[in-house]
Amino acid sequence: MSPRAAAPARQFDHQSGQPVEIEGARIYHEIVGQESCKVLIARGEDDHLTPSDAVRRLARRIPDSRLLTIPDAGHVAFQDQPELFLRSLLDFLG
Incomplete structure (x- = not known):
């Protein structure tokens, strides 16, 4: 079963505190919890x-x-x- 990629992970800008998209970063929600x-x-x-x-x-x-x-x-x-x-x-x- 291949994990489905979720939306890009986000980081926060140090100055503004606003979220910033990280291009290419993915969280594989389907495998979390299977450890x-x-x-x-x-x-x-x-x-x-x-x-x-x-x-x-x-x-x-x-x-x-x-x-x-x-x-x-x-x-x-x-x-x-x-x-x-x-x-x-x-x-x-x-």
């Missing part, structure tokens, strides 16, 4: 590129997922808070 392993979804608390409501919706659709919001971090949370991210990842992996 067969635990999934850690990590986002920075100050991430202005990925809307928090979209991340929460994604986490709800994936069984056995955990949403981690990293304080004082932006879109690249693992770089902004590497120690906290690594500790959280190791805890998640058990």
